[in-house]
Amino acid sequence: MSSNLPPQAKAKYQEYLDAGSLEERIKKLEEFLSLVPKHKATERIVALNKSRLAKMKRELEDRKQKQKITQKGLISPFSIKKEGIQVIFISVYHTPGVGKTSLLKYLSGAAEEKIGRFTSIPEIGIYKYNKIRFQIVDMPSIMEGASDGVGNGKEILSQLRAADLLCFCIDLSRNIKEQMDLLIYELSKADIRINLPPPPLIIEKTGANKIQVLYLTKEAKNTNEIEELTERIKEVVYENGIRNGIVKIYGEITIDNVIDALTPSVVYKKVIVLGTKGDLPQTQESFNFLKQNYRDKFPLILGTSVVKNNFPKDFGEIILKFLKKIRIYTMSSGRVAEKPLVMDENPSIKDVALKVHRSFFDSFDHAIVIREGERQKRKKVGLDYILKDKDIIEIHTT
Ligand SMILES: Nc1nc2c(ncn2[C@@H]2O[C@H](COP(=O)(O)OP(=O)(O)O)[C@@H](O)[C@H]2O)c(=O)[nH]1
Ligand SMILES: [Mg+2]
Numbered sequence: 001m002s003s004n005l006p007p008q009a010k011a012k013y014q015e016y017l018d019a020g021s022l023e024e025r026i027k028k029l030e031e032f033l034s035l036v037p038k039h040k041a042t043e044r045i046v047a048l049n050k051s052r053l054a055k056m057k058r059e060l061e062d063r064k065q066k067q068k069i070t071q072k073g074l075i076s077p078f079s080i081k082k083e084g085i086q087v088i089f090i091s092v093y094h095t096p097g098v099g100k101t102s103l104l105k106y107l108s109g110a111a112e113e114k115i116g117r118f119t120s121i122p123e124i125g126i127y128k129y130n131k132i133r134f135q136i137v138d139m140p141s142i143m144e145g146a147s148d149g150v151g152n153g154k155e156i157l158s159q160l161r162a163a164d165l166l167c168f169c170i171d172l173s174r175n176i177k178e179q180m181d182l183l184i185y186e187l188s189k190a191d192i193r194i195n196l197p198p199p200p201l202i203i204e205k206t207g208a209n210k211i212q213v214l215y216l217t218k219e220a221k222n223t224n225e226i227e228e229l230t231e232r233i234k235e236v237v238y239e240n241g242i243r244n245g246i247v248k249i250y251g252e253i254t255i256d257n258v259i260d261a262l263t264p265s266v267v268y269k270k271v272i273v274l275g276t277k278g279d280l281p282q283t284q285e286s287f288n289f290l291k292q293n294y295r296d297k298f299p300l301i302l303g304t305s306v307v308k309n310n311f312p313k314d315f316g317e318i319i320l321k322f323l324k325k326i327r328i329y330t331m332s333s334g335r336v337a338e339k340p341l342v343m344d345e346n347p348s349i350k351d352v353a354l355k356v357h358r359s360f361f362d363s364f365d366h367a368i369v370i371r372e373g374e375r376q377k378r379k380k381v382g383l384d385y386i387l388k389d390k391d392i393i394e395i396h397t398t
Helices: 007-018 022-035 040-070 100-108 150-160 176-189 226-239 255-262 283-294 315-322 349-356 358-362
Strands: 085-090 123-129 132-138 165-171 192-194 201-205 211-215 245-249 267-269 271-276 301-303 325-332 341-344 364-370 378-381 391-397
Touching (some): 022 040, 040 226, 040 255, 085 150, 100 123, 100 271, 132 315, 150 176, 165 176, 201 255, 211 226, 226 245, 226 255, 271 283, 271 315, 283 301, 315 325, 325 349, 349 391, 358 364, 358 391
Parallel strands (some): 085 132, 211 245, 271 301, 325 391
Antiparallel strands (some): 123 132, 201 245
């Protein structure tokens, strides 16, 4: 163990070495890492131990997966069958609550009788916007230690991992920093990365008996100390039990990105912030504080009040835009479907054909695309044609 570590960190490292169960070892090593000051001299130790942590978490994940298979049939009250675009409301525990169930009722009409009462299991409602269905999930709130299991925290956090969108519901009449920081901290401990794209790299196992690092774009090469980074990457990959592999890098990355890529529990989630109870005194100041202090990490922060009926009328539109989703309307025999297909942006005709039904792709001949506002409104196109939001398409088969 390096000599430039504080004594508490060294003691914690010993506890990690002595720990028995895998869970305990993970916990101790996490605590150790939080005690290590982060600077140049400790960089290597931090990276190596984070990598060890990633490996242990992978083992734990594998074990859980096996348990899940053997425990089939046992359904937790926290598990939610996904329908449409899933949006989860989450907040910090307070009495009375921050207003999640009230928002759910406002958007979907569900769970009215639960307003003002602590909801200990998720409540679900459907919010419809221009024929698109959003499944709104009102989660029980979390408290400090949730990521360690306090107050069903593990079950709650594990549900967040499947969501398409998370909404932090922040009571504007209470301390903003306390609520935001607790949510950010517990989610980060549960390996949920907020409003970050997955890092541009993949790790592939190969036959060759070595670890190779390839920088495949100009941005990827744009790192000073590239040799040092390469060495570091090889170390952490090796530490994870990978003896032969290729690390392909497509953009600017850090060593932490590589460790995240080795940690199966890491997920990347989009989060918006909903300030609630905006009708109460002093909430305008709180809302300004929220925007000023958190806008770097949270590009979308909205103030609301169900009491004043103050909520964006185009919430569905806002969500689609934030998630970079678009709508495609299919047409058959000249009749346009009311309900759009919701797709990731820039889909090709091929993506749409496959989504509708495989047979549309197999026997595809051509498609007609109708795009409002275009000089040539109606176009005959092939499988590679890229679509835009609100395009209407008719697929013709042979
Ligand atoms: N003034 C005000 N009170 C609200 C608002 N939304 C909810 N409340 C009240 O806050 C309390 C908790 O609401 P609830 O929806 O149950 O919160 P939850 O625990 O987060 O689900 C209830 O007494 C609600 O009537 C709001 O927009 N303004
Ligand atoms: Mg509630």
